[in-house]
Amino acid sequence: MLGSAVIVFRETLEAALIVAIVMGASRGVAARGRWIAGGVALGIAGALIVAAFAGAISQAVQGRGQELFNATVLLVAVAMLAWHNVWMSSHARKHVEEMRHLGHDVSVGAKPLSAMLAVTALAVLREGAETVLFLYGLIATGGTAGLVFGGILGLIGGTAVGMLLYLGLLRVPLRHFFTVTGVIVLLLAAGLASSAAGYLVQAGLLPTLIDQVWDTSGILSAGSLVGRMLHVLIGYNDRPTGIELLFYVVTLVTILALMRLFGARATRNARAQAAKQGAPA
């Protein structure tokens, strides 16, 4: 029972942490609950489909299908997170002001919400497919009620850690809130990009460049609970290859540059508008 609890916990944890970050990043947005719940539902449906076709996906593209699929899912999520952060860099200030003045959630339109729905769905899809395959194996071999119960326990445990992260995020004062979630989303995106590079190396499609840039597995193993959490949150890797590090840094710098660019443009526009109306900026 403990074995199945641990495995389901691990897979759920990764998805739950990402959902918690998405919940935080979309704080104050009207109807975001419905969008995120929709993302989870879509992700579960997708996971069932992916699990059903796991064999076909694995054999596709000369046996590289699974790696290409994972890398694609990760890179799409990176693009969505990047887009969210860039959008927030030009809207965050107005967003917080409106939340303060209105005292209730604000409507931001469907576009930023659909990006968050996609990130949620992709996270649940990737981790969910593995969970479904594992549970299927258990049931197919006549898994006992204890094993299934363990799985449910793992699911609850993983979700609980995600909720703790979200509740922790909510304690950050509103003034700094979107700066904090912005940094977390940025690091999450960089980490996912680096994981995508890892899959492409595994598929034999990318060289490692440097086989092992550092080895901190003695200090903090990527297999430990803290290591796994940090892997999701900031992309922690105890033995990164050169290409993984390269993907991390390039993603980080690119998103930051775009945020600066669009953030500065928004500030300029706001000033111009204020000057036109004759009001102090």
Add this chain to the structure above:
Amino acid sequence: MNARNWLLTLAVTAPIGALAQTSEFTLTIKKHRFVPSELTVPAGKRLRLVIDNQDPTPEEFESHSLRVEKVIPGRSKGALSVGPLKPGAYEFVGEFHESTAKGTLHAK
């Protein structure tokens, strides 16, 4: 593979075909155990590992030290690229049956 070695190998082996330099090794999964559970492979080379899962249930081949993670559906094979490895021992597990499915890759 580092860039210099890669260019060197390419220069040497290009006429023969770049794929010829990858050595292939097979690990079989039977009754949630790896056969063989200890495998010696050459260090400093890019390797292709084929996992032949003969069980009816899926297995996730996972190794933190090799930095790989791949689901192998029941009664099917999956291949993955690893290395080049420094000499040493690299542990791997079948994550779905971790108590029995484990083994070590020795790079020499």
